[in-house]
Amino acid sequence: MQPFRIALAGNPNSGKTTIYNALTGTRQHVGNYAGVTVERKTGRLLIDGLDIEVVDLPGIYSLSSSSIEGKVAAMELHESKIDLILNVLDAGNLQRNLYLTTQLGELGIPMLMVFNMADDAKKRGFVFDIAKLQRFFGAPIVETIGHTEQGIDELTATIAKMLRGELAIKRLPFRYNKAVDEAIESLTERIDALEGKDETKFPPRYLAIKLLENDSQVMELPFLTPLLPEVSEVNQRLNALTGLESDILMADCRYGLIAGACREAVAVKKNNRREISDSIDKVVTSRLLGVPIFLVIMFLVFAFTFNCGAPLCDLIEQAIGSLADAIDSLWSDDSLPFLKSLVINGIIGGVGGVLMFLPNLLLLFTAIAFLEGTGYMNRAAFVMDGFMHRFGLHGKSFIPMLLGFGCTVPAVMATRTIESQKDRLTTIMVLPLISCGARLPIYTLFIPALFKQPWRPVVLWSLYIIGIVISLIAARVLKSTLFKGDDEVFVMELPPYRMPTLKGILFDLGERTMVYLQKAGTIILAASIILFIVNSLPVKPGCSRAELAKVKETQGAEAYAKLRLEAAQYTIGGRIGFLLAKPMSLAGFQDKDGNPDWKGSSALIGAFAAKELFVSQLAILNSVDDYEDNGITQLKDKLARQYTPLSGFCIMLYCLIAMPCIGTVAVVKRETNSWTFALAQLAGLTFLAWLSATLVFQIGSLF
Amino acid sequence: MSSFGISSSLEDYLEAIAELVELNGHAHTKDIAERLKIKMPSVTNALQSLASRGLIVYQSHSPVTLTASGALRAAIIRNRHVAMRVFFSEILKLDPEEADDAACKIEHVIGEKVMSRLVFLAEAITSRQDCESLRSFLDEIMPQLHSDEDDELIPLSELDEGQRAIVGLVSDSLKGKKKFAELGLVRGTLLQMEGRAPFGDLLRIKVLCCSLSLRAKDASQIWVKPTKDLV
Numbered sequence: 017m018q019p020f021r022i023a024l025a026g027n028p029n030s031g032k033t034t035i036y037n038a039l040t041g042t043r044q045h046v047g048n049y050a051g052v053t054v055e056r057k058t059g060r061l062l063i064d065g066l067d068i069e070v071v072d073l074p075g076i077y078s079l080s081s082s083s084i085e086g087k088v089a090a091m092e093l094h095e096s097k098i099d100l101i102l103n104v105l106d107a108g109n110l111q112r113n114l115y116l117t118t119q120l121g122e123l124g125i126p127m128l129m130v131f132n133m134a135d136d137a138k139k140r141g142f143v144f145d146i147a148k149l150q151r152f153f154g155a156p157i158v159e160t161i162g163h164t165e166q167g168i169d170e171l172t173a174t175i176a177k178m179l180r181g182e183l184a185i186k187r188l189p190f191r192y193n194k195a196v197d198e199a200i201e202s203l204t205e206r207i208d209a210l211e212g213k214d215e216t217k218f219p220p221r222y223l224a225i226k227l228l229e230n231d232s233q234v235m236e237l238p239f240l241t242p243l244l245p246e247v248s249e250v251n252q253r254l255n256a257l258t259g260l261e262s263d264i265l266m267a268d269c270r271y272g273l274i275a276g277a278c279r280e281a282v283a284v285k286k287n288n289r290r291e292i293s294d295s296i297d298k299v300v301t302s303r304l305l306g307v308p309i310f311l312v313i314m315f316l317v318f319a320f321t322f323n324c325g326a327p328l329c330d331l332i333e334q335a336i337g338s339l340a341d342a343i344d345s346l347w348s349d350d351s352l353p354f355l356k357s358l359v360i361n362g363i364i365g366g367v368g369g370v371l372m373f374l375p376n377l378l379l380l381f382t383a384i385a386f387l388e389g390t391g392y393m394n395r396a397a398f399v400m401d402g403f404m405h406r407f408g409l410h411g412k413s414f415i416p417m418l419l420g421f422g423c424t425v426p427a428v429m430a431t432r433t434i435e436s437q438k439d440r441l442t443t444i445m446v447l448p449l450i451s452c453g454a455r456l457p458i459y460t461l462f463i464p465a466l467f468k469q470p471w472r473p474v475v476l477w478s479l480y481i482i483g484i485v486i487s488l489i490a491a492r493v494l495k496s497t498l499f500k501g502d503d504e505v506f507v508m509e510l511p512p513y514r515m516p517t518l519k520g521i522l523f524d525l526g527e528r529t530m531v532y533l534q535k536a537g538t539i540i541l542a543a544s545i546i547l548f549i550v551n552s553l554p555v556k557p558g559c560s561r562a563e564l565a566k567v568k569e570t571q572g573a574e575a576y577a578k579l580r581l582e583a584a585q586y587t588i589g590g591r592i593g594f595l596l597a598k599p600m601s602l603a604g605f606q607d608k609d610g611n612p613d614w615k616g617s618s619a620l621i622g623a624f625a626a627k628e629l630f631v632s633q634l635a636i637l638n639s640v641d642d643y644e645d646n647g648i649t650q651l652k653d654k655l656a657r658q659y660t661p662l663s664g665f666c667i668m669l670y671c672l673i674a675m676p677c678i679g680t681v682a683v684v685k686r687e688t689n690s691w692t693f694a695l696a697q698l699a700g701l702t703f704l705a706w707l708s709a710t711l712v713f714q715i716g717s718l719f
Numbered sequence: 720m721s722s723f724g725i726s727s728s729l730e731d732y733l734e735a736i737a738e739l740v741e742l743n744g745h746a747h748t749k750d751i752a753e754r755l756k757i758k759m760p761s762v763t764n765a766l767q768s769l770a771s772r773g774l775i776v777y778q779s780h781s782p783v784t785l786t787a788s789g790a791l792r793a794a795i796i797r798n799r800h801v802a803m804r805v806f807f808s809e810i811l812k813l814d815p816e817e818a819d820d821a822a823c824k825i826e827h828v829i830g831e832k833v834m835s836r837l838v839f840l841a842e843a844i845t846s847r848q849d850c851e852s853l854r855s856f857l858d859e860i861m862p863q864l865h866s867d868e869d870d871e872l873i874p875l876s877e878l879d880e881g882q883r884a885i886v887g888l889v890s891d892s893l894k895g896k897k898k899f900a901e902l903g904l905v906r907g908t909l910l911q912m913e914g915r916a917p918f919g920d921l922l923r924i925k926v927l928c929c930s931l932s933l934r935a936k937d938a939s940q941i942w943v944k945p946t947k948d949l950v
Contacts, residue, residue: 411921
């Protein structure tokens with residue numbers, strides 16, 4: 017038997033996701049709608065023998081095609097078989113939430129209304145006449161409290177009853193006002209008489225209303241074309257009669273209808289208690305304290321991330337080290353030495369290097385999931401908007417930029433909350449300029465090697481600031497040239513503060529972590545293998561591993577190191593390094609004597625795979641074994657001998673700005689749906705990096 | 720140009736003279752000037768022009784009287800004015816003063832053809848039996864349209880913090896007005912200004928139990944009527 021399908025629909029912040037998680041638990045699947053960057057979440061629900069697929073539609077305020085989410089939701093509701101709509105409403109904010117209900121009610125699909133956060137509504141003094149509301153909207157109502165999962169059992173029981181056809185409430189068409197109703201009815205009749213109305217599952221009445229709303233998605237249906245002249249005539253008449261243009265006429269009617277329903281069925285017990293949420297906001301978003309509070313919270317987020325993360329990172333580093341050692345001792349050097357080296361140095365070294373930042377990332381994601389759950393993130397966007405707006409970004413660009421300090425990949429994905437396509441592209445374009453976690457190893461390698469205290473924190477801090485400043489300038493430039501103008505109005509809801517649930521945070525965290533691990537598991541794994549090959553092939557005659565080991569034994573460490581360097585130069589990576597060395601030396605990639613530094617240039621190939629691979633690549637080229645004792649210390653010594661502080665700074669600057677890693681390129685391509693943007697970003701940033709590093713180096717060399 | 724072959728200002732003269740004649744039996748140049756708030760020399764010019772068309776009898780130093788054809792034309796002009804006034808007050812439900820004012824303005828700019836048909840329409844609507852339901856519909860709808868309250872509307876962006884207001888009108892030129900409408904910013908919605916963001920550009924309002932933030936630039940195109948109470 018084909019499973020039943022139910023769709024969850026509701027406003028953003030209505031607690032829809034909590035209900036979805038409560039219903040489906042971990043039986044969830046996250047995908048993407050084809051061609052658009054809207055997540056498609058589905059889950060499985062089993063209620064005594066009924067196999068049900070739950071589709072979690074994106075949070076929307078209306079079904080209209082004015083937003084991507086609305087379009088996607090409408091598409092899902094019409095084009096696939098949906099047996100039941102679960103309309104989740106914030107019971108404390110019923111009027112606004114019912115707007116969507118009036119639209120869903122016209123789809124001709126059975127509907128169940130979930131009055132979520134019923135406790136909150138009660139506290140606010142709302143008393144619902146459930147029976148009346150059920151009759152009015154033609155749908156059963158179940159009250160729930162999402163975060164304590166109260167009412168979920170009743171909800172599943174009601175779902176089962178409705179799917180079995182044991183419970184149904186007769187739905188009468190909504191009555192708006194005389195003129196509009198007559199227009200709807202006459203259009204409905206005309207549609208009913210049209211040939212080809214069977215091509216769609218929309219009920220004629222729904223189509224009629226959508227036509228009156230000038231909904232582009234419906235107006236493009238070919239079989240309705242003959243009706244369009246008549247529709248525009250009707251619209252003109254209604255416009256003259258009401259003074260409202262057709263696109264807002266229906267909104268006006270629906271709110272009128274809702275106001276009427278609420279007058280009859282919702283009583284408000286006079287409650288003068290000032291809401292806690294509002295009192296908090298009086299301080300948190302105030303003109304005077306808003307920004308300082310925001311800065312303090314950000315400081316706490318970073319302190320939490322890095323302080324709690326450090327010991328965990330060490331643990332993982334040790335674990336990876338011992339894994340490499342274990343394989344090394346179990347796998348004899350005689351069998352398949354190349355493969356062994358690939359596994360230990362290439363795969364474990366490469367992927368392990370990325371996994372080392374996982375604790376930091378997880379903690380950053382946790383902090384952000386927590387702040388998002390409380391509702392503070394929208395306040396932060398509100399507070400910061402004035403500042404960001406000056407640079408052509410807006411308040412919502414801020415969250416991706418914050419995530420960008422962790423990893424650019426989830427940050428690019430987080431830009432989905434930005435409705436305006438132009439603002440979103442601008443944000444994506446400048447995101448790689450925010451120093452991600454993977455650049456930190458480069459900084460922590462070079463800074464202690466080349467700078468003395470007390471300058472170390474200053475240099476580190478300046479690199480972060482330079483990234484932020486360049487990203488803001490770049491945004492400003494992009495916004496006033498390529499992505500000029502606004503294509504979408506800015507409206508943002510500031511939902512009441514809520515205490516996030518542990519479950520909610522964990523689900524959120526789980527999703528983000530999966531994305532990151534997928535990156536580590538696929539792109540970085542592949543890149544690590546390719547890099548290893550690039551760095552070890554072709555093998556110079558007389559420089560195979562066995563021969564090298566022999567030289568080390570017989571002729572001593574110095575001869576060994578020399579030979580190993582020659583072998584490295586002979587590889588593809590070494591040759592590319594030599595090609596790049598000349599132009600890169602202008603940008604500071606040169607040793608103390610001014611000779612072009614092919615090692616640094618060659619290591620940039622590693623940085624393209626993942627920024628942190630720059631470090632392991634440098635280690636290999638400098639004949640330092642990464643996991644040997646004191647490997648990094650040895651490398652630092654070598655670097656201190658090789659580079660001037662100015663060179664070191666320029667190399668770091670170049671790594672900060674240049675070439676987003678391959679994971680970023682892939683995600684930008686996916687999120688912008690265009691190779692052009694991804695490659696233009698790659699080329700643009702690389703050129704910018706070379707230019708800035710060259711400028712700094714050449715000017716710095718004068719002193 | 721009206722269909723009378725005389726300019727609309729000459730029509731005004733003819734109308735004024737007819738009214739004065741009705742009142743006093745004759746019309747003095749000085750009275751005409753006073754009535755139309757026009758200077759004497761211009762009046763003299765106009766009167767000569769009317770006299771040359773044979774509409775009035777005009778000799779210096781004696782009162783002006785209408786010729787037979789002048790009296791007829793004046794009657795038609797006044798008739799049109801009354802008809803228009805009826806149309807505005809009975810069909811469009813304007814106040815008597817507003818109706819008179821509107822009639823004055825419109826009577827000169829529409830031709831006889833349009834005028835006569837409008838007059839016929841007004842008569843049909845006000846008297847025919849089969850227009851009964853239309854009459855009651857107009858009675859109900861007309862007074863609601865663009866009522867005088869519109870005058871008190873101020874842009875949403877100019878509300879003081881804490882001030883409440885009711886949405887009166889959303890400007891047609893507001894980009895994304897559908898989105899605002901869907902979030903509850905439609906006529907008659909009660910909202911409250913909650914404050915402005917640091918650096919100024921955003922403001923936040925409470926609409927239907929939830930806080931929304933929007934740009935001041937967009938808010939200035941939403942016109943609201945402040946309520947009296949300050950909370």
